[in-house]
Amino acid sequence: MNMGDHLLSWILFTPLLGMVVVLAVPSSNKYLVRWVANLAALASFLVSLQLVLRFDTHAAGFQFVERASWIASLGVNYSIGVDGISYLLVILTTALTLLSVLASWSEVEERLPAYYAMLLLLETGILGVFLSLDFFLFYVFWEAVLVPMYFLIGIWGGERRLYAALKFFLYTMTGSVLMLIGILILYFAHANQFGVRTFEIADLMRVQLPIAAERTVFWLLFLGFAVKVPMFPFHTWLPDAHTEAPTAGSVMLAGVLLKMGTYGFLRISLPLLPNASQDWGIVCILAVLSLIAILYGALVSLMQKDWKKLVAYSSVSHMGFITLGIFSLNVKGLTGAVIQQINHGISTGLLFLLVGIIYERRHTREIAEFGGVAHRMPNYAVVFAIAMLSSAGLPLLNGFVGEFTILQGAFEVNPWWAALAVPGIVLGAAYLLWLYQRTMLGELTNEKNRQLLDLNLREWAVVLPLVAAAFWIGIYPKPLFEIVEKPVAQIMDRLHRTELHQKEVQP
Amino acid sequence: MHSLWLIPIFPLVGFLINGMLGRRFSKTVINTVAVGSVVLSFLWVLKALSALAPLNETYVEHYFTWISSGTLDIGFDFAIDRLTMVMLLVVTGIGSLIHVYATGYMAHEGGYYRFFAYLNLFMFFMLTLVLAANYVLLFVGWEGVGLCSYLLIGFYFLKKSASDAGKKAFIVNRIGDFGFSLAMFLIVISFGTLDFQKVFAKASTISPEVQYGSITTICLLLLVGAIGKSAQIPLYVWLPDAMEGPTPVSALIHAATMVTAGVYMIARSATLFERAPIAMDVVAYIGLATAVMAATIGLVQNDIKKVYAYSTVSQLGYMFLGCGVGAFSAGIWHVVTHAFFKALLFLGAGSVIHACAGEQDMQKMGGLMKKIPITFAVLFIAAMAIAGVPPLSGHYSKDAILMAAHARAPWMYWVGVVTAGMTAFYVFRSIFLTFFGEYRGKAHPHESPAVMWVPLAVLAVLSLIGGYAFNIPEFLSPVLPMHGGVHDESLATIATAAGLAGILLAAICYLFVPSIPGALASAFAPIYQTLYDKYYVDELYNVSIVKPIANGSREILWKGADVGVFDALVNGAGTTSMALGGLLRKMQSGNLRTYASWVLIGILLVMGGFAVYGGAK
Secondary structure, three states: OOOHHHHHHHHHHHHHHHHHHHHHOOOOOHHHHHHHHHHHHHHHHHHHHHHHHHOOOOOOOOEEEEEEEEEHHHOEEEEEEEOHHHHHHHHHHHHHHHHHHHHOOOOOOOOHHHHHHHHHHHHHHHHHHHHEOEHHHHHHHHHHHHHHHHHHHHHHOOOOHHHHHHHHHHHHHHHHHHHHHHHHHHHHHHHHHHOOOOOEHHHHOOOOOOHHHHHHHHHHHHHHHHHHOOOOOOOOHHHHHHHHOOHHHHHHHHHHHHHHHHHHHHHHHHHHOHHHHHOHHHHHHHHHHHHHHHHHHHHHHHOOOEHHHHHHHHHHHHHHHHHHHHOOOOHHHHHHHHHHHHHHHHHHHHHHHHHHHHHHHHOOOEHHHOOOHHHHOHHHHHHHHHHHHHHOOOOOOHHHHHHHHHHHHHHHHOHHHHHHHHHHHHHHHHHHHHHHHHHOOOOOOOHHHHHOOOOOHHHHHHHHHHHHHHHHHHHOOHHHHHHHHHHHHHHHHHHHHOOOOOOOOOO | OOOOOHHHHHHHHHHHHHHHHHHHOOHHHHHHHHHHHHHHHHHHHHHHHHHHOOOOOOEEEEEEEEEEEOOEEEEEEEEEOHHHHHHHHHHHHHHHHHHHHHHHHOOOOOOHHHHHHHHHHHHHHHHHHHHEOEHHHHHHHHHHHHHHHHHHHOOOOOOHHHHHHHHHHHHHHHHHHHHHHHHHHHHHHHHOOOEHHHHHHHHOOOOOOOOOHHHHHHHHHHHHHHHHHOOOOOOOOHHHHHHHOOHHHHHHHHHHOHHHHHHHHHHHOHHHHOOOHHHHHHHHHHHHHHHHHHHHHHOOOOEHHHHHHHHHHHHHHHHHHHHHOOOHHHHHHHHHHHHHHHHHHHHHHHHHHHHOOOOOEHHHOOOOOOOOHHHHHHHHHHHHHHHOOOOOHHHHHHHHHHHHHHHHOHHHHHHHHHHHHHHHHHHHHHHHHHHOOOOOOOOOOOOOOHHHHHHHHHHHHHHHHHHHHOOHHHHHOOOOOOOOOOOOHHHHHHHHHHHHHHHHHHHHHHHHOOHHHHHHHHHOHHHHHHHHOHHHHHHHHHHHHHHHHHHHHHHHHHHHHHHHHHHHHHHHHHHHOHHHHHHHHHHOOOOHHHHHHHHHHHHHHHHHHHHHHHHHO
16 A cells, blocks of 8 residues: 555545444444454554654655645645644544544443444544645534534533533534634635635735734634633633543543644644734733633632543643743744643543543542542552643653743743743642542542452553653653754744734743 | 763662562562662762762763753753762662661561652652752752652551641642742743753852842742752641651651752752842741741650651751851751761651550650660760760751851851750650650560661761761862851850750750649640640641632632633523524434434535635625
8 A cells, every 4th residue: 555645645534434444334243343443543543653754854844745626616725734733743643543442442332333433533533624734624624523522422421411512512613613704804815915716824824914904813713723722711611521521532622622722823823823923912811811721720620529520620721831832932832832732632631541441430420439449450540640740740751841841931921921820730739639639549438449440451551652652751852842843943933024013022 | 971870770770670560579579679779879879989089070971852942952961069979978878778777667567569669769869859960850850759758658548647748748849849940940041051050150150249130039939949848937837747658758758868959959059049148048047947946846746756857847947047148068068967867866766666566656655765775875876966966967067057157147146056955955855755764655665676776876877977077068168169157166165055955954854853844834835835736837828828729719710700600601602502402402313324414414515605605706
């Protein structure tokens, strides 16, 4: 099989192929369905690994670009490519999908083919968002992600799944409709200014808008992205969606779906709207919203009684660090933000997988139902401790590297940003250690926990890769920094070259 | 290359072996791995030092780049100078002794392999901390020892008080790290690097007389970190609770090594602090205040480990005082001698507790002198050392600090002298209550095995001669500038006399006229009770910080703002779209093909809409 010139298309559509195969398997043979789904996810992952072998870290710009006309009359192209930022997210997506599919082995029993089909469809959708170089294509994939996620929550979710699914759908739908308006403004502006209809992001960069218009477009796109991240105060869909989703859904949601929002800022907002992005007023608003998210998310986490909801709120806090890094608009902030996207996927993905493992055994997420679990599940307790420390930003684990770089970047813009963000790390230690104490430590008091079994082989296979990644990034993150260097330099270049209304961000 | 990396790697390997396989090992294997790895790193330290002697210049080893972004370039680099050398010897030397002791002390405890795995992991991080060639790597060790402290304090995790104490230690330390982190960010801005040598080289081009604002800020922020780690006011509250951990842990981590990391960090940054006189003063004031406050609490505690815990807080205050008045090397000297005698006090206390079947209340001890004579002898030596009796180790380092304090401001010296008196009093009170009089408990006290008392004997010798034999300030003079204080015989005599007076007073109160303490306690009941209850600081923090954060988060932020406002707004908007919701529900017929077709229709509609709209244009 020669994937030579269409590597990205292969990456993009292998999950879709897998989905077709899974749907073709007779649903009565659950065992076979599971195997096929796992193999499909594995195949997608292996295909994406080609990127690891062939991606050129030192090349600037997009690689493996494929371009074909799709709707010629509108200037819509099937145009995909990958740079350092999307490269990392692509690998994260295929890896987390594989682990999510594997983690679902014994959790889901109902409508199996459909369930796996939705997960694989979701994978293609997310990959499409990260790979698109055409704004229309980007939007199609953006919307396409919504549908499988809606069904994953709504059909295979917890007790309040319908409420959560609907909330998720309406919330993000509203955001994306506003985003669409923003896209169209750019599209027509380009058509007017250059007489060419195109959705190519690279071309749209040429558009010159009056600053007021640029700001409007910025806020429209912002609403689309901010809901996804989610940034405060657009976050209230997240605790419900995360809590009600099946484990795989939560992992995908936290691990990669949220990154669509921050990716949007990096890929679209900053390069396409450099003046608005550097508008000091806008920057301040976004930094303040990020700081509120960091502290508010952490404080609300602290008091949660539901294990999964606690992790969900912690995501709000952690994503706040990423947006803070992005809107520091300097090399350190951006680099840290890109790396932290990956780190958050690893740490929070791991935490959700671990919650799923215990939920499958006990069918409850009430923290008060647990305590002393470490007696029965010593290995689980160790892995959980590693996940917790990675999330709390302990050095030599992944979270620290990104957070430190982000905060250094933020500090250089305004020391108060860092000073207000760091307490989020202190609180992070507090809510995680308290969770750990209440669930893992102490006497085993609840009789129902006496029968708990420790990690089985399949569960080890699910958690170990993430644990290994956490240590690897924590100890030797150099390859990541190298991958991120070029694309970040490009964003910085784009921001600096903007002559119009150039306003250097000053401390 | 002298392969400095091997020094921390030995215990790391020990941790990995015991941590992963220890459950299946016999105790002999666990002991060999745990003790062997630490002894190996002690030997490697000796080898490296003999190869590097006389170490007049800093020797650096670069391994690999860790974090690099923009101007930021942080390496995994180790460096060794005379200050590092002193710390390395203390950490690996005392570490080895305590590991040996622990094999006896923990012999009958559950989770044996886990304990030694954690202890080795601690050694790894502590050695990384002192070997680090830049602030971030120091921070790695700094956070790592904090983690191990958390794990070991909460070692008896069945007990809620133990896991509470571990959690408290970690979080309070993280509050200190808040300052440390900000200090690092500011150092990068001011000096463009976090590498010790480069930072100090750049800083030393600024004359000490010039007030330099950001250096002062950097130092104050570093100090916040040091206050957390070294248990100074107002962040000392975690250390007394940390005594929930097994006693060898108290000796190694919470007396001899980890808690002195703050002092080490300040001494390491001496070049910066010297250019920040305001920060220096704050260091001195905090140190002095902590020394006094903790000593007063120590006067009335009945739990033997609590007495020594407050004593540690108080002695750390002395070290801060030393650094704050510019006598960094005197501060480090006290780190060294304190490591000898305080490790000895804790391990001796452990031996006492061991003998009394786990009893820690001194009121239920007494008369143990004949039953556990070796323990008595070594504890007596340790007590004399901390009381500053010449020519024992504590005498020298405490004197050096007090002299420097006098040179800075005589009143600091006098407060220090009074504290020295109190120190002698509370430590001898513990000796008299434990070893003299009649046995008041119900256990059958017995002497500890040789594996426990041999390390005690070694430490006793060090406590005896450690001050006279190791003139740390002289040794450190190439790295750490000498202070201005001159040795003054009369001042030294006064300090020594204060110590002796403390001992005498304790003897009167607890040997000759035992009715005095009770009478005093009832005569000054409010004061006694306040001291006994540690000035109610924990209660104060609880009411003013912990509770408001907890309740505020739950009632105002979560239930109020999140659910009550933001979510309600969305749901309000949602009610309007209930019609839409109803529609969606109808679409959910449960048939997969229906879903799939809806998905398809949706995507087609979007595309079609575009085609029509765009085509019309």
